[in-house]
Amino acid sequence: MKPEIAIIRIKNLRLRTFIGIKEDEINNQQDIIINASIHYCANKARSSDNMEDALNYRTITKEIIALVENNRFSLLENLTNQVLTIASKHPWVELAEVEIDKPYALRFADSVSLSLCYTRETSS
Template identity: 55%
Template sequence: TYIGINEDEIQNRQDVVINVVIRYRAARAVQFNHISEALNYRTITKQLIRHVEEGRFALLERMTREVLDIVMAHEQVLTAQVEIDKPHALRFSDSVSITLSDSREAHD
């Protein structure tokens, strides 16, 4: 994706690593061991990839929030945490990351 504020970052795509932790009521998926009872994280993943690949972001915080919003748009999701790593963002570092979380319970 395009992520950053420096001219080089604005002009050139960079890799990011996205980790998402989702909590939903999975009792029926566990009980019946059938995909129709589970949260379809493949659908969510495709949405995230499309959004990030097509997007342009100045701040890692903004990208993380937008990814979290996409995850939380799925009604089955009770809580989610998104961490996005930007490899080699700082000299002498493996990566820089931002982590944000949200809860449907907080909105009720």
């Protein structure tokens, strides 16, 4: 039987951090919005109802919050990559995607966002 893939989605996690290269961005926190999708095999969790058989999305989210709130970032690429590293570090994760929006980064746009994706390499 093919393993069942579960998808954890963290939607619209709204945080504030220092991000950017302009003086006002360096000196003032800005809002960011994080969306993450984490795919993992959930066969054990589906039948056991035991937290140790599942990925703990609360733990993942707390780690993302600590990263964002306790650091400064010049580039959205770097921040997105660091969040993706957290989302994908558990060995059960097959695929993870992270998108981070920086609202009002451009004058006539709602936001600018950057997405990165991780896929676990399978050994042949």
